Amino acid sequence: xxxxxxxxxxxxxxxxxxxxxxxxxxxxxxxxxxxxxxxxxxxxxxxxxxxxxxxxxxxxxxxxxxxxxxxxxxxxxxxxxxxxxxxxxxxxxxxxxxxxxxxxxxxxxxxxxxxxxxxxxxxxxxxxxxxxxxxxxxxxxxxxxxxxxxxxxxxxxxxxxxxxxxxxxxxxxxxxxxxxxxxxxxxxxxxxxxxxxxxxxxxxxxxxxxxxxxxxxxxxxxxxxxxxxxxxxxxxxxxxxxxxxxxxxxxxxxxxxxxxxxxxxxxxxxxxxxxxxxxxxxxxxxxxxxxxxxxxxxxxxxxxxxxxxxxxxxxxxxxxxxx
Amino acid sequence: xxxxxxxxxxxxxxxxxxxxxxxxxxxxxxxxxxxxxxxxxxxxxxxxxxxxxxxxxxxxxxxxxxxxxxxxxxxxxxxxxxxxxxxxxxxxxxxxxxxxxxxxxxxxxxxxxxxxxxxxxxxxxxxxxxxxxxxxxxxxxxxxxxxxxxxxxxxxxxxxxxxxxxxxxxxxxxxxxxxxxxxxxxxxxxxxxxxxxxxxxxxxxxxxxxxxxxxxxxxxxxxxxxxxxxxxxxxxxxxxxxxxxxxxxxxxxxxxxxxxxxxxxxxxxxxxxxxxxxxxxx
Numbered sequence: 008x009x010x011x012x013x014x015x016x017x018x019x020x021x022x023x024x025x026x027x028x029x030x031x032x033x034x035x036x037x038x039x040x041x042x043x044x045x046x047x048x049x050x051x052x053x054x055x056x057x058x059x060x061x062x063x064x065x066x067x068x069x070x071x072x073x074x075x076x077x078x079x080x081x082x083x084x085x086x087x088x089x090x091x092x093x094x095x096x097x098x099x100x101x102x103x104x105x106x107x108x109x110x111x112x113x114x115x116x117x118x119x120x121x122x123x124x125x126x127x128x129x130x131x132x133x134x135x136x137x138x139x140x141x142x143x144x145x146x147x148x149x150x151x152x153x154x155x156x157x158x159x160x161x162x163x164x165x166x167x168x169x170x171x172x173x174x175x176x177x178x179x180x181x182x183x184x185x186x187x188x189x190x191x192x193x194x195x196x197x198x199x200x201x202x203x204x205x206x207x208x209x210x211x212x213x214x215x216x217x218x219x220x221x222x223x224x225x226x227x228x229x230x231x232x233x234x235x236x237x238x239x240x241x242x243x244x245x246x247x248x249x250x251x252x253x254x255x256x257x258x259x260x261x262x263x264x265x266x267x268x269x270x271x272x273x274x275x276x277x278x279x280x281x282x283x284x285x286x287x288x289x290x291x292x293x294x295x296x297x298x299x300x301x302x303x304x305x306x307x308x309x310x311x312x313x314x315x316x317x318x319x320x321x322x323x324x325x326x327x328x329x330x
Numbered sequence: 331x332x333x334x335x336x337x338x339x340x341x342x343x344x345x346x347x348x349x350x351x352x353x354x355x356x357x358x359x360x361x362x363x364x365x366x367x368x369x370x371x372x373x374x375x376x377x378x379x380x381x382x383x384x385x386x387x388x389x390x391x392x393x394x395x396x397x398x399x400x401x402x403x404x405x406x407x408x409x410x411x412x413x414x415x416x417x418x419x420x421x422x423x424x425x426x427x428x429x430x431x432x433x434x435x436x437x438x439x440x441x442x443x444x445x446x447x448x449x450x451x452x453x454x455x456x457x458x459x460x461x462x463x464x465x466x467x468x469x470x471x472x473x474x475x476x477x478x479x480x481x482x483x484x485x486x487x488x489x490x491x492x493x494x495x496x497x498x499x500x501x502x503x504x505x506x507x508x509x510x511x512x513x514x515x516x517x518x519x520x521x522x523x524x525x526x527x528x529x530x531x532x533x534x535x536x537x538x539x540x541x542x543x544x545x546x547x548x549x550x551x552x553x554x555x556x557x558x559x560x561x562x563x564x565x566x567x568x569x570x571x572x573x574x575x576x577x578x579x580x581x582x583x584x585x586x587x588x589x590x591x592x593x594x595x596x597x598x599x600x601x602x603x604x605x606x607x608x609x610x611x612x
Binding site: 086087095096097099100101102107109110113114117120121122123125127128131177178179180182183186187190191194198199200201202203204205206210211214217218221222223225226241245246 | 348349351352353355356359360362363364366367370387388390391392393394395396397398400401402410412413414416417418419420443445446447448451
């Protein structure tokens with residue numbers, strides 16, 4: 008339970024808490040102390056990594072994830088255009104084989120603004136809540152949200168430009184996402200309008216894919232340009248209230264990325280690729296509080312760290328299924 | 331000219347700057363989102379909303395912007411608004427001159443599809459719809475008023491709009507451009523009015539039943555047959571003039587079929603948008 012609270016605190020923008028060395032369990036302290044004794048092993052890892060950096064292998068899990076993301080969005084598009092009627096609507100609300108689904112953040116905005124909830128919306132919201140609780144919460148972000156995909160492409164460009172010195176990565180306080188979440192909740196209640204929906208890049212992109220492009224795509228492009236030139240993955244990291252909503256859902260999810268301290272040699276490869284590196288605070292030398300740690304709620308389960316880790320210290324697990 | 335020496339910031343100063351920057355980011359994004367209020371407060375757009383739409387402010391609050399209503403409409407009358415509509419981005423509307431709602435879905439599919447009740451679920455029949463009301467804005471240009479007939483395609487061969495002609499195909503709407511007319515006196519607006527067609531259909535069923543041609547007519551629900559007429563040509567001082575009656579629901583078919591350019595009849599949704607409960611209580 009204290010893990011869940013800590014995980015939500017970090018999700019809301021707090022800095023990860025660290026424990027004094029002397030308070031760590033004996034076995035963990037032992038590992039931290041002797042990790043670097045095996046010089047030979049570490050030398051090997053470095054050679055492997057140098058090779059990996061020279062010839063980057065395909066990120067298998069990332070490719071799979073992109074395929075799922077594209078497939079889900081394509082299913083929306085084809086359902087409408089080929090009249091398959093399997094997944095009708097858009098990401099904000101839809102019907103899968105006739106069964107109601109509603110995006111949790113959009114549904115929340117509508118409930119607060121309209122101050123009246125029809126039964127279909129209750130069904131849709133509950134279904135989606137259970138679905139994403141089972142699947143990991145922010146899994147929605149990296150496996151379904153179309154903005155996440157274009158932002159990943161923008162990020163690739165951003166990293167190249169940063170290397171050349173043509174772009175920089177201005178960092179913001181992660182609490183800004185929590186403030187924005189609250190701002191949009193309050194605005195929905197006070198104005199009686201779903202204010203956030205008018206700028207939601209997720210909704211705009213989903214509708215553009217299904218119903219055709221519009222002027223609203225200019226806003227999405229501006230966001231991407233900002234991310235490319237000024238701040239890496241700024242929208243997903245510092246702004247998107249949808250991410251926070253799903254993060255809370257995923258705080259107690261059985262599906263997590265799983266860290267094994269004994270396998271970790273603190274190369275830091277995982278944090279380089281991570282959208283939310285604060286959840287990987289535990290991989291820093293001497294920071295792990297236990298031999299095995301579940302990565303926190305803000306994790307989008309994109310699994311890039313699993314691909315990046317040279318020593319298999321990061322895996323994903325489904326509690327109750329895998330041992 | 332002296333170069334300003336680059337000041338090194340202490341960690342505390344850096345944290346402070348990051349914090350202020352983040353406040354600015356939050357304020358900026360909130361501000362941009364609030365720009366969406368401008369078109370609403372300024373009442374820039376007066377749209378025709380789909381059948382069952384609550385009055386504008388409630389409608390904008392309740393609509394989840396998913397477009398399921400768009401997907402079920404057989405004549406593709408419903409379009410989603412763009413960012414220029416501010417808070418109305420992704421909200422459905424109808425442009426009747428291009429494609430009116432002709433109720434060819436039989437049973438208001440868009441209402442059934444709506445997951446949030448922005449289109450009121452209590453509505454069942456076209457006669458209960460409250461999208462607006464037709465207005466004859468340019469009577470002197472009306473062919474009927476001029477005593478003229480109409481021959482040919484109502485809106486030309488390039489017009490993409492569709493209508494259901496029950497006598498041709500009960501289930502599938504066809505293009506207006508595939509259905510030429512030859513009328514001695516133009517009465518397209520009355521002839522194609524879905525409410526008038528509904529009344530005529532019910533009357534025909536009643537007549538058949540009276541003659542004993544059908545054994546059993548299904549029990550009709552309230553308002554299944556429109557209780558009031560919507561439009562008729564009235565002889566006013568010897569001139570046949572289209573007159574909008576109480577039963578008009580604002581579907582816009584008369585505006586779409588009117589062969590005069592610009593249309594003699596247009597939809598007015600101001601009363602509906604300001605006060606509609608989503609449906610008319612008949």
